[in-house]
Amino acid sequence: MDILASTRLAFALLFSGDAELWTIIWISLRVSLIALAVATPPAVVLGYALAHKRFPGRRILVVLIQGLLSFPTVVVGLILYILLTRQGPLGSWQLLFTQEAMIMGQAVIAFPVLAAFALAAVQGADPRAHETAVSLGASPLRAALTTLLEVRFAVVAGVFNGFGRVISEVGCAMMVGGNIAGVTRNIPTAIALETSKGDFAQGIALGVVLMLFALGISITLGLLQGRGGLK
Amino acid sequence: MSVLLSFRHLRKTFGERKLLDLDPFVIGEGEAYVITGDNGSGKTTLLRILAGLEPGEIAGFEYRGLPLTHGRLPEDVRHDIVYVHQHPYLFHTTVVHNIGYGLAARGIDGAERERLVEEAVAWAGMNHLRGVPPAKLSGGEKQRVALARARVLKPHLFLLDEPTANLDGEARGQAIALIRQLVQDNGSLLIACHDRELIELPGMRRFHLENGKLDEV
Numbered sequence: 302m303d304i305l306a307s308t309r310l311a312f313a314l315l316f317s318g319d320a321e322l323w324t325i326i327w328i329s330l331r332v333s334l335i336a337l338a339v340a341t342p343p344a345v346v347l348g349y350a351l352a353h354k355r356f357p358g359r360r361i362l363v364v365l366i367q368g369l370l371s372f373p374t375v376v377v378g379l380i381l382y383i384l385l386t387r388q389g390p391l392g393s394w395q396l397l398f399t400q401e402a403m404i405m406g407q408a409v410i411a412f413p414v415l416a417a418f419a420l421a422a423v424q425g426a427d428p429r430a431h432e433t434a435v436s437l438g439a440s441p442l443r444a445a446l447t448t449l450l451e452v453r454f455a456v457v458a459g460v461f462n463g464f465g466r467v468i469s470e471v472g473c474a475m476m477v478g479g480n481i482a483g484v485t486r487n488i489p490t491a492i493a494l495e496t497s498k499g500d501f502a503q504g505i506a507l508g509v510v511l512m513l514f515a516l517g518i519s520i521t522l523g524l525l526q527g528r529g530g531l532k
Numbered sequence: 533m534s535v536l537l538s539f540r541h542l543r544k545t546f547g548e549r550k551l552l553d554l555d556p557f558v559i560g561e562g563e564a565y566v567i568t569g570d571n572g573s574g575k576t577t578l579l580r581i582l583a584g585l586e587p588g589e590i591a592g593f594e595y596r597g598l599p600l601t602h603g604r605l606p607e608d609v610r611h612d613i614v615y616v617h618q619h620p621y622l623f624h625t626t627v628v629h630n631i632g633y634g635l636a637a638r639g640i641d642g643a644e645r646e647r648l649v650e651e652a653v654a655w656a657g658m659n660h661l662r663g664v665p666p667a668k669l670s671g672g673e674k675q676r677v678a679l680a681r682a683r684v685l686k687p688h689l690f691l692l693d694e695p696t697a698n699l700d701g702e703a704r705g706q707a708i709a710l711i712r713q714l715v716q717d718n719g720s721l722l723i724a725c726h727d728r729e730l731i732e733l734p735g736m737r738r739f740h741l742e743n744g745k746l747d748e749v
Contacts, residue, residue, distance in 0.1 A: 429621035432585050436615040437634035437681065438607075447633075451624055 310502035311509065321482070322503060326510055329487040332400055333468045336407030337415075341460060344412045348419025348459075349445055353431070363420070369413035374406075375472025381406050382476050398479035403487070406473035411463035418459020422452040454525045461525075465518045469511055533560035536688055536720050537582070537613075540592025544577055551577060552588070553744040559689065562718040566731050568749075569741035575724035576618070578741070579691040582722070583615035611638060614687040618694040620678030622666035627658055627677055630666060634685045648684050656680035656710060672703020679710045683719075690714060692723045696730060708733075 314322050350356075351363055383389050385397040396402045430451045434444035449456060471489035478485030480494055488507045495504040537559040544552040551574045559565065569575050581588035584605045593600045595609050605613075614634070622630050632649045640648070653662055656676040661669065669677065675695060682690055695711060696704045708729055714721060715735055723730060731738060738749045 427621060429617050429619075430623070432615075433617070433621045433623075434633070434637075435610075436583055436585065436613075438611045438637040438685065439633075440637070443637055447623065 304501070307501040308505055311504075311506035314502060314506045315509065322506060324483055325486055325488055325491045325507065328400065328485070329468060329489075332403045332474075332487060333407055333464060336404045336467055337411055337460060337463055339404065340408040340411045340463070341415055344415035344459075345419040345449065345456060348416040348421075349423050349449060351416070352420045352423035353445070353448075366413045366416050366420070370417055372410075372413070373472065374410050374470040375476065377406055377409050378473030378476030381409070381473065385477060397477060398481060398485060400478070400485055402477040403474050403485060406477050407467040407470070410470060410473060411467050414463040414466055415459050418462060419449075419456050422455030422459070423448060425455065426452045458522055458525050461518045461522055465515060468514055533563065535559070535594075536561045536563075536596060538592070538594050539590045541590070542578070542581065543589040544574065544581060544586075550744055552581075554578070554746050556592075557746060559720055559722060561688070562720055563737060564715045564719070564721040564723070564733070564735055565737045565739060566723045566725060566733075567739045567741055567746070568726060568731060569724075573741045574744065575741055576693050578746075579615060579693050579722065579724055582689075583613055583691050584610065585615060611685070612688040613691065614682040614685055614689070615691040616678045616682050616693060616695065618697050619671075620674050622669070622674055622677055624666065626663055627666065627669070628653065628662050630677055631681045631684055634681060638685070652680040652684035655683065655713075657706070670703060672699050672706060675699060675703070675707045676710060679707070679714075683710075683714065688720055690719055690721045690723075692721060692725075694725050694727075695723065696725065696727045 347362075347366075351359060351366075381402065382397065384391045385394065385402055386392055387397070396405070426448055431444050431448045434447040439447060469489055471493055474480075474485070474487055475490050475493070478487070478490065480486050480490040486494070488511055492504045492507050492511075495501070495507075535558050538557065539554070540556050542552055542554040542557070543550070567575050567578070577586060577588075580586040581590070595605075595612070598606075598609075600606075600609065623633065628649055631652050632645050635645045635648055653659055656679060658673070658676060658680065661673060661677075666674065666677070679692075679695070692711070696707050699707055704727075708727070711721070711723070711730065712733055715733060725731065730736075739746050740749045
């Protein structure tokens with residue numbers, strides 16, 4: 302294997318507008334961004350409720366979310382596969398090996414990250430923010446939104462972290478997506494496939510894209526930390 | 533004097549410790565009260581309980597003759613009472629947004645809100661600070677924004693917690709001048725404080741809180 306030649310070819314692929322490569326990148330972005338859009342609202346609501354309300358089972362839910370942060374993505378894929386397979390309880394939906402199945406999987410994977418960040422953000426919020434909103438006549442919903450706005454940088458940091466987790470996960474995407482070219486093949490599954498075939502150029506090119514995403518996320522998080530002290 | 537808010541008995545305990553054990557107390561419409569007492573005597577807690585921000589046992593709690601269940605103040609009563617923290621919290625937006633927040637919460641929008649906010653900004657002498665991020669304001673400026681933010685809502689009762697604490701010189705004088713205007717405008721105020729000048733404002737009824745009991749002095 303000539304690493305130098307493969308790397309040169311990788312950059313040539315990236316900058317030549319190779320359709321197959323850019324389709325893979327597009328599928329990755331589309332699936333991950335939709336998954337985040339689906340998971341973020343309920344996760345933030347749950348994170349807020351766990352931080353702000355006292356109710357039976359709250360401690361268990363907090364421990365569960367913290368535990369799910371490191372839940373193996375391949376097991377999420379396995380559970381989803383069992384549910385979506387033709388003989389499974391959701392088999393009639395015919396979603397196995399589709400982007401929708403990948404979105405479901407990634408939403409499940411991102412959910413605990415988003416909820417944990419929202420929980421930590423609201424717990425770290427100045428309690429006077431909510432009290433001030435209430436005292437000025439805000440409804441419970443408005444007071445909640447105000448509190449979340451006050452800690453928006455920390456909540457958004459959770460979204461970026463969730464994106465970092467789902468854009469690079471391979472286990473679930475492989476199991477429920479099936480790695481079908483042009484349909485469900487995303488960056489991580491394509492890297493796994495191309496590497497196993499010995500085609501390092503495309504693997505390296507996609508790896509560069511993933512690293513650029515990671516770098517972009519790190520820079521954005523750094524900027525957010527600088528702006529709001531993560532509040 | 534018509535009664536704005538009253539209770540027959542108010543109690544607050546922390547474990548074994550009884551912080552407040554108050555006998556009947558009445559706040560009259562358009563009257564100003566100052567509560568003095570040592571640190572930890574329960575002044576802030578009393579204000580927070582009346583604002584509905586903290587639980588407490590209250591018997592015979594009434595607002596304008598309407599019996600209240602503490603912890604679940606009706607919306608119109610919540611809109612009538614504004615509590616201002618010792619160190620006011622300003623939302624991370626602008627001075628103008630902060631002052632207009634309560635108006636927006638009451639559904640007052642557009643030109644009417646703009647007019648009321650402008651009036652409040654001028655009242656507090658904050659014209660030159662209108663677009664400044666609150667994080668850049670001094671303690672005295674924050675207190676003035678908080679007073680303007682409360683006054684713009686025309687509440688029937690202001691609950692002010694140590695409004696001049698940690699302020700000195702000009703900032704303290706400006707805050708006292710605004711509070712003096714609230715008193716002169718016949719606002720009902722309940723102020724917890726140690727500040728001699730505030731305590732001696734004309735028209736102020738003075739109470740002292742000690743060992744959980746409130747006595748007029």
